[in-house]
Amino acid sequence: xxxxxxxxxxxxxxxxxxxxxxxxxxxxxxxxxxxxxxxxxxxxxxxxxxxxxxxxxxxxxxxxxxxxxxxxxxxxxxxxxxxxxxxxxxxxxxxxxxxxxxxxxxxxxxxxxxxxxxxxxxxxxxxxxxxxxxxxxxxxxxxxxxxxxxxxxxxxxxxxxxxxxxxxxxxxxxxxxxxxxxxxxxxxxxxxxxxxxxxxxxxxxxxxxxxxxxxxxxxxxxxxxxxxxxxxxxxxxxxxxxxxxxxxxxxxxxxxxxxxxxxxxxxxxxxxxxxxx
Amino acid sequence: xxxxxxxxxxxxxxxxxxxxxxxxxxxxxxxxxxxxxxxxxxxxxxxxxxxxxxxxxxxxxxxxxxxxxxxxxxxxxxxxxxxxxxxxx
Numbered sequence: 320x321x322x323x324x325x326x327x328x329x330x331x332x333x334x335x336x337x338x339x340x341x342x343x344x345x346x347x348x349x350x351x352x353x354x355x356x357x358x359x360x361x362x363x364x365x366x367x368x369x370x371x372x373x374x375x376x377x378x379x380x381x382x383x384x385x386x387x388x389x390x391x392x393x394x395x396x397x398x399x400x401x402x403x404x405x406x407x408x409x410x411x412x413x414x415x416x417x418x419x420x421x422x423x424x425x426x427x428x429x430x431x432x433x434x435x436x437x438x439x440x441x442x443x444x445x446x447x448x449x450x451x452x453x454x455x456x457x458x459x460x461x462x463x464x465x466x467x468x469x470x471x472x473x474x475x476x477x478x479x480x481x482x483x484x485x486x487x488x489x490x491x492x493x494x495x496x497x498x499x500x501x502x503x504x505x506x507x508x509x510x511x512x513x514x515x516x517x518x519x520x521x522x523x524x525x526x527x528x529x530x531x532x533x534x535x536x537x538x539x540x541x542x543x544x545x546x547x548x549x550x551x552x553x554x555x556x557x558x559x560x561x562x563x564x565x566x567x568x569x570x571x572x573x574x575x576x577x578x579x580x581x582x583x584x585x586x587x588x589x590x591x592x593x594x595x596x
Numbered sequence: 597x598x599x600x601x602x603x604x605x606x607x608x609x610x611x612x613x614x615x616x617x618x619x620x621x622x623x624x625x626x627x628x629x630x631x632x633x634x635x636x637x638x639x640x641x642x643x644x645x646x647x648x649x650x651x652x653x654x655x656x657x658x659x660x661x662x663x664x665x666x667x668x669x670x671x672x673x674x675x676x677x678x679x680x681x682x683x684x685x
Contacts, residue, residue, distance in 0.1 A: 431631040466633045474670045481672070483604065485620035486635045510632040557617035559608030559675060564668050 338472025353392035
């Protein structure tokens with residue numbers, strides 16, 4: 320199969336600004352149904368909370384390629400050209416498996432998971448992991464699904480320290496058609512939403528680490544598109560007047576991703592760096 | 597006996613009349629149960645609007661200088677106003 324086109328600079332700028340990218344229906348129905356069947360049959364064991372003797376404990380830190388070979392449908396999902404292109408665009412050609420987990424929310428589960436960021440407070444600035452959240456079946460709003468807070472990914476909080484917050488202007492629930500993918504920066508604030516239907520909800524999450532510097536890994540033919548500055552300047556509204564700090568931090572990440580230390584938007588960093596001697 | 601209901605509003609700035617960007621409700625009477633993602637619109641446009649509806653402010657966010665070397669760090673929402681109502685239960 321021919322490789323799919325990698326992400327554009329506009330899409331990657333959107334990821335830098337929002338911390339998420341959404342791809343509705345990127346997984347064909349038949350492939351997604353087969354993946355769901357594998358998960359329903361027990362799927363590959365997750366290293367998260369696995370027995371120390373489980374083979375799953377040997378997966379984290381290994382190259383992703385080939386790990387899912389005994390689960391051909393899930394392997395097919397990960398190797399879909401369009402999915403592989405997203406992965407390569409953000410973390411490079413040889414991703415490292417971190418962990419996966421199959422979130423199954425029971426029917427009539429009325430409780431919402433509190434807002435949190437995964438893992439622990441991550442001080443990295445120039446590198447990031449991605450989390451792929453696959454929704455293989457139709458997920459209407461009454462079924463959840465995962466709620467994310469665009470623009471939260473660069474804020475440094477530790478796990479559920481944000482659990483006091485309940486609602487934000489601009490929060491987005493992943494209500495989507497079957498075969499959809501939400502790609503998240505590791506720092507995104509999120510929470511699993513209640514499932515008010517009579518069917519269980521399944522979301523397959525896969526966290527990947529980069530093995531190469533994350534620099535110009537996408538299709539850079541539009542790297543000078545003037546819309547990039549506007550995208551990086553998005554105001555998600557919920558953080559009030561801290562928007563300019565958010566933009567400054569996005570500019571720093573964009574500089575790292577592009578290798579362009581002089582990139583700026585509205586001179587936010589340039590004027591701070593002007594210290595004539 | 598009256599029980600406490602808390603409304604936590606996260607404002608755009610330190611001013612109580614600035615727009616609300618996030619909010620939480622904790623109902624000590626047990627009549628309402630709120631959780632993450634359960635409302636799309638804030639209950640009030642500002643802290644001041646909530647005060648006009650009878651909510652009493654019991655915490656103003658302190659104004660804190662940025663930590664040297666971390667002036668651009670962002671984390672928690674800085675302008676957290678805590679309001680209460682006492683409700684007969």
